[in-house]
Amino acid sequence: MIKPSSCKLANFSFVSETGEVNTAESFWRDACLYGQKLSATKVQLGSKPTLTAVLFDSEPYAFGYKLFALLTKGFEIVLPNNSQPCTLQDAVSHSDIVCGNELSEVEGSGVWIDGLPDSDLYHEQSIVNWPQGGSMVFSTSGSTGKSKQIRKSWQSLHLELETLLSTFNMSSAREFISTVPHYHIYGLLFRLLLPMKLGAKIHSTKEYPEHIVPIINSNKKNRCILISSPAFLKRLCSDNVLSTSADTFCHIFSSGGKLERETAKQLYQQMHFSICEIYGSTESGGIAYRKQTDELDSLWTLFKGISVSATAETQQLVLCSPYLDLQPFTMDDQVEICSNGQFKLLGRIDRTVKIEEKRVNLSDLERTLEEHTWVQSCKVILLEGKRTALAAIVILHEDKRAHSSKLHFNQSLRQHLASKFELICIPKKWRYVEELPINNQGKTTAAALEKLFE
Structure with missing residues (x-):
C-alpha cells in the first residue's frame, strides 16, 4: 500500500484542463508505477554513481508524480525552463534518461521512461512517499536571457516550503489557481508543493483572468489562493473580472519580477485586497515579502531565518540564508536597510554603463x-x-x-x-x-x- 507521509497529503487532488480529477490515491499509485520503471532502467544502466534525468511535462499532475518517483529513486533531476526545441535538445544531450511526454521525439536523448511498456517492469513492492532527499537543477534566464543552471537540494526546498507554511495563514485554502508554470522554482513551491502539503485542489495553469471565473463560481464557499506574476496582474487591472469575487481569495501571490506600484494600487482599489509580492531568485531562494496598498513603495519584510546587510561602497545586498550552501551571498540588487530590519530595493548594481x-x-x-x-x-x-x-x-x-x-x-x-x-x-x-x-x-x-x- 502506498502511504502519504505527512500533513493532509491524502486529501489533495489535481484538476486537468478538461476537468478530469486525479486524487491523491491515484497520484501515489502512478508515482509507484513510474518508480518501478525507473528501477528497471537503473538496472539496465549499470552502476553509474549518479544518474541524471531530464523532466519536462506540461501537466502538473504528471510532472508531480514523476518528480516524486525520480527523487525517491535517487536521480538528479534537470528541469528545462521552457519547451523550446533548442532548450530541450540541450538538456537531454547531457542526461541518462528523459521523462515527460514532450520529450518523446527529442533527438539524442537517453532512455525515454514514459515509453517503456509495463510488461518490462520488475514487479517489486514499491513505496513512494514525500521525498526525503535528492537534488534538482533549475535553469533560469535571468535579465540577460542567457541560461544559467542552479542546483538546489530537496532539503533546502522543503525547508523553504515549511517557512512559507509558517509565514502565511493558508489553512482555509481549498483551491490553488495558478497562472505560472510548475517547472520554475516559484511555481514548484507555490502552485505544486504548497497545495499538496495543505491537502488542496490544484488546477491546471490558467492563462487569462476569465478562465479563473468559472472555478470561483462553481463553489463560492471554497477559499482560493492565486499564484501569479506581475504580467498577469497588470492585464487583470484593465478588465478585472475577479473584483466581485475578491472575498474568495485568502492570498494572491506575485513573483518573477517587480509588481509596478501603479498596478498594485489599482488592484487594491478594485478588490480592496493587497497583493503579496515575493522577492528572491532561483539561486537565493525566497528572501522577503511585502504588500503594497498606497502610492508609496512598501518596505520588504524578511522571511524567518534570513538576514541581510549592505556593502558600504555599493549598497549591494549581502544575504545569509539557510537555503544557501555558500554564504554570505552578495547579490546584484542595491538596497537601503531600515533600522527595523526591513529594506527598500533601489535597483541593480550591474546596470552602470559608460557613454x-x-x-x-x-x-x-x-x-x-x-x-x-x-x-x-x-x-x-x-x-x-x-x-x-x-x-x-x-x-x-x-x-x-x-x-x-x-x-x-x-x-x-x-x-x-x-x-x-x-x-x-x-x-x-x-x-x-x-x-x-x-x-x-x-x-x-x-x-x-x-x-x-x-
Whole structure:
C-alpha cells in the first residue's frame, strides 16, 4: 500500500484542463508505477554513481508524480525552463534518461521512461512517499536571457516550503489557481508543493483572468489562493473580472519580477485586497515579502531565518540564508536597510554603463523617468553597435497615450531627465508600448527589449 507521509497529503487532488480529477490515491499509485520503471532502467544502466534525468511535462499532475518517483529513486533531476526545441535538445544531450511526454521525439536523448511498456517492469513492492532527499537543477534566464543552471537540494526546498507554511495563514485554502508554470522554482513551491502539503485542489495553469471565473463560481464557499506574476496582474487591472469575487481569495501571490506600484494600487482599489509580492531568485531562494496598498513603495519584510546587510561602497545586498550552501551571498540588487530590519530595493548594481566616458546607472534613469506624471513604467537599455546609445522603452499612463505625438513625448521626457543628467546620458532612442515583452517566466529580457529597436 502506498502511504502519504505527512500533513493532509491524502486529501489533495489535481484538476486537468478538461476537468478530469486525479486524487491523491491515484497520484501515489502512478508515482509507484513510474518508480518501478525507473528501477528497471537503473538496472539496465549499470552502476553509474549518479544518474541524471531530464523532466519536462506540461501537466502538473504528471510532472508531480514523476518528480516524486525520480527523487525517491535517487536521480538528479534537470528541469528545462521552457519547451523550446533548442532548450530541450540541450538538456537531454547531457542526461541518462528523459521523462515527460514532450520529450518523446527529442533527438539524442537517453532512455525515454514514459515509453517503456509495463510488461518490462520488475514487479517489486514499491513505496513512494514525500521525498526525503535528492537534488534538482533549475535553469533560469535571468535579465540577460542567457541560461544559467542552479542546483538546489530537496532539503533546502522543503525547508523553504515549511517557512512559507509558517509565514502565511493558508489553512482555509481549498483551491490553488495558478497562472505560472510548475517547472520554475516559484511555481514548484507555490502552485505544486504548497497545495499538496495543505491537502488542496490544484488546477491546471490558467492563462487569462476569465478562465479563473468559472472555478470561483462553481463553489463560492471554497477559499482560493492565486499564484501569479506581475504580467498577469497588470492585464487583470484593465478588465478585472475577479473584483466581485475578491472575498474568495485568502492570498494572491506575485513573483518573477517587480509588481509596478501603479498596478498594485489599482488592484487594491478594485478588490480592496493587497497583493503579496515575493522577492528572491532561483539561486537565493525566497528572501522577503511585502504588500503594497498606497502610492508609496512598501518596505520588504524578511522571511524567518534570513538576514541581510549592505556593502558600504555599493549598497549591494549581502544575504545569509539557510537555503544557501555558500554564504554570505552578495547579490546584484542595491538596497537601503531600515533600522527595523526591513529594506527598500533601489535597483541593480550591474546596470552602470559608460557613454562616451560618462558613467550612468540605468536604474537611476528609470527611477527618474517614472517620477514623471505621464510615465507608468519604463526600461532603459544600452544598444551597442557602430555607435553605443541609450534607448528607453516607456509605458505611458492610459489617459496620456492619445493626447500627443511621439515627438512631444520625447521632448518632454528628455527635458525632465535633463534636470538631473548630462545630455550625453539621456536616451537617444524611444519606444512607447502598452506592455513590456515577457518570456514564459514572466521576465523581460534584454534581448526582447533590443528587438524593439531592430
